[in-house]
Amino acid sequence: MGDKLGPDVKGSAEILVLALVEDRARHGYEIGKLIEERSGGVLKFHIASLYPMLYRLEKRGHISGRWVEKAGQRRKRYYRITAEGRRVLASHRTRWEEFIHALSRVAGIRHA
């Protein structure tokens, strides 16, 4: 990850993950795929970057993973946001909004 953008964005990718699992539980492939799709291919994660990030978020208690298996199907690990994760996401959002607002005023960068 971070291949196409500067390293300062790298840590912020975690916010994307939190936002994606905010409303429903998703498995790893789905998370990676959605980030890629919704960023129009700008953000792309490999296995070696996506999963360590998920595990890190989980270890911090921002998301929690759970094996789900249905009869006759393979088990998949689904991640959903925790209460702590929601709090972190909310504060990140505020900070980003302030930051983008500042950028737009200082450098004329428009909020997407």
Next chain:
Amino acid sequence: MPDATPHWSTFIRARLRGAALEEDVIDEVSEHVREVYRTSIASGQSHQEAMSAIEEEMKNLPALTRAAAATRRQRTAARLPLPPPAGRRRLLAAFSGDIVYGVRGLASRPGFTAVAVLTLALGIGANTAIFSVINRLYLQPLPFPEPQRLVMTWEYQVEEPDNPFIVSQPNWEDWQRQSTSFEHMAIWELLRFNLAGDAEPEQVSGMRVSHGLFPMLGLAPQLGRTFRPEEDAPGHQVVVISDALWRSRYGARPDIVGQVTRLNGKPYEIIGVMPPEFIFEHRRNHVWVPIAFNATDADRGSHSFRAAARLKRGVSFEIARAEMQAIGSRLAAQHEANSGESATITRMSDLGVAYLKPTLYALLGAVALVLLIACVNVANLLLAQSAARQREFAIRAALGAGRVRIASQLLAEGLILAIAGGAAGLALAWAGAAMLDRALPPSIQFAPYRAAGGAPLDPLVLTFTFAVAALTGILFSLAPIMGLAGSQPALTMRAGGERGGTARFSGLRGLLVGVEVALAVIVLAAAGLMIKSVGRLIAVDPGLDTRNVLLMDMALPQEDFYGPAVRTTFCADLERELSAVPGLVHHGAISHLPLSGASAGRAIVIEGRPAPANRADIPGAAYRVTCPGYFATLGIPLVRGRDFTQADATDAPGVIIINEKMAQDYWPNTDPIGRHIKLGDADSPNPWLTVVGVARDVRHFGLDSDVRREMFRPYPQAAWPQITITVKSGVDPLAVAGPVREALRRIDRDQPVTRVRAMQEVLAESIGSRRFPMLLLSVFSGVALLLAVIGVYGVVSYVVSQRSREIGIRMALGARTAQVVKMVVGRSVRPIGIGLVAGFAGALLASRLLDTLLYEVTPHDPLVLSTIVLLLGGSAVVASFVPARRAATVDPLVVLKEE
């Protein structure tokens, strides 16, 4: 194309080049890679293109091992149990680890867990409910000190040793004088009393008792005293009351002892209040007065009393019985009235409940079968689960867990499910206890010496429930463990673990379907036989018309039951008041209502016939007392002669009406009208009575009983202390209850009317002891059928899902829908068929246990059994048809692409 896909976890392990990575991470990444491949192919890419997409995804893969190790993420459900420590503690620790792991595993599969627990809760709850009734009636000791020493004492006909009857006062007094086995002996008669004077009049059940009753039972009053020996003689108007009456009628006032109340119009001093646990004979009895033997009691042939005794310490039941039989034989030799009779004892705990034992144990058997069916269903669920988890087991086996360890894991999960099911079942039984109690016949609800039912939580019931739950858990865990024994870890790993359907597995599934169907056949057959039996019983003509007949009980105080009527104008008063009530078609009154269980009997002398030499040949009939209009009210036609009229008054010539059976027995070829009979024996001073009518036979003792000889006397000439007012209305009988009650109050303000009910209810209650097992069996068989159908459906659905690829290929190769359905259904027909045959054989064996409960239905009734087999076979085939049809209608391309 699927053949070209690598086994993803193997593929990933190869890429790690020996770097260590947790199995869970490998699993998760394999899933990811599988998805990449699947979506690439689905979007039209070739295998090569898909593989290069994967190569791209897997760039820098070894970095994952470092990151994963660094984060050492917390996993919950998937944590493997810790490696076991040494020795016996090792086993325990391993098993407790299994329990923790099992709880987590089940919590991660809430849908499966909920279905399994609910299924078990139904099965275990039904068992707990029936067991709690059995516990209350047969396993709990009676609420008296050392209850095993309490026995009932009876007379019996030597030819009929299994049918003992109540005793006469002179015989009982001889027993008391001659026996040495007993510490205490007591005698009593059940009566009803009008309680009035100190508050609203009410009718209460009670009894007159000899003073020895209380010391015999071993319970002291909570207030005051019980009877003194001298109070057995007439003239002592003292009464002991129940705790319930003391609370309800007297507000538990502490100064109750010494207060005077009126019983049947006479003043009685309240001398004692028994404690709440004193239930004698049953919990509706509230007053006890002294026995006060009268002149009628002194007749050795007048069997009126129940009697009981407490065995001396060290005297066995058998010795006491032998002594009583010896005394009984001696009395039979000494007294003409006792010829052919003897005396015996039974356990007090058996009174009124022993006859229900076969019914209740049959019900327990039925619920046990329902539980087995529930077990099979859960076993099926676990099998489907463990098939999906083959890979997990394979990995654990590869990591060094022996089969025993994995089996222990499965067993732990099974036990957790079972205990949860047991707890839920207990809650169900607890919640349904009051409902069950109401479904039971009064003979169980008001079983002698027992407190009210409806509270299943006692230690024995708890133990039973959890023993059943544990057994259940072990039983249904066997299925996946057996499935495990046939699996090969290495093969499973290689096969990706997703198609666990080895030959052994499907064989096990077939077996379970067969067992389930067989068990359901047995339960349904039992219910079917009971339903048919009760249907037969209801179809029996009782000989009377119960429609729109309303009944009210009333007491008419009468010291001497058979003596002259105290209230000579009662029938005329009734006629006057009830004629004024609008909406009544007929009215009358009867001392012993048909189908109510009440009866009395008298010996008779027929004019002009010599007294028979043999006592057994002395003529006699059941004895009833009526007011005019009774026969018309109950729709009983008089086939000869006339009904009583108000002219058959106290001072008019004595008259009597007999039934057809009595007419045939005593006047087989002649007209009985105008003949004379006398109650009692030849020397009796009783007046001669003229037969004025012959009433049609009524099945007085129950629809399943034979008609017996009956005779009816007009109340003004005969009297009886307890009478049931009968009215027939043109409309809903309960609608006239108010006006009728008002009318009766005008006859006598002090005589309360009790038990207002419809004759239909009496009829329904009379078949209660057959109807309640039928109702319960019907409910249980409904549950059994439902579980069996769900089970078959579940298994076939699962098998179909496992074979979806095969079915897809078949359809891609041109198989038609009908052929696929036929193939799938065809494979489930075999185990269903075997189950039906086995169930049929089982039903033939099991239904023999129902023999005593059935009425005019043989346990092997071919119609019932074949209907059940068809019903169950049909339902099972339909249950397997649904998933088969679904499998056959999917697009083969979709199925194949899922690979």
